[in-house]
Amino acid sequence: MALEDVLQQFRNRLGRDYISSGVIGLDGVHLAFDSVDICHDEVKAAAELADGLKHIMDMVNDTESGSVNYIIIATDACKIFLNPIGDSKKYFNSLTIKAGGNMGKAILELEKIEKMLAQEIA
Numbered sequence: 001m002a003l004e005d006v007l008q009q010f011r012n013r014l015g016r017d018y019i020s021s022g023v024i025g026l027d028g029v030h031l032a033f034d035s036v037d038i039c040h041d042e043v044k045a046a047a048e049l050a051d052g053l054k055h056i057m058d059m060v061n062d063t064e065s066g067s068v069n070y071i072i073i074a075t076d077a078c079k080i081f082l083n084p085i086g087d088s089k090k091y092f093n094s095l096t097i098k099a100g101g102n103m104g105k106a107i108l109e110l111e112k113i114e115k116m117l118a119q120e121i122a
Helices: 003-017 042-062 103-121
Strands: 018-025 030-035 071-074 078-084 091-098
Touching (some): 003 018, 003 030, 003 103, 018 042, 030 042, 042 091, 078 103, 091 103
Antiparallel strands (some): 018 030, 071 078
């Protein structure tokens, strides 16, 4: 199954709450992307998110706080979920849902799909 096919499963599982999803490398480049919102510039956001992820991962490492399982960024317009794919921590799965979307369901779907994405990247 292609990365894009796995990402489209977010769209199917999250329905009306879904905005976009993607696979981001820590270099800021998307490996795959899916969106229902043409106004949401996920490609531009990927570069910025990757830079922030590097800083957060360094902070977590420096403070010996364990490893990053997922990060949630909540704004007035949306919620962005980021979680590492596999053990390498070189790629992250991003999921953006509407501000009123179900966080619990989004996290559950992130955990399910992370395993499929890890297989595709390996």
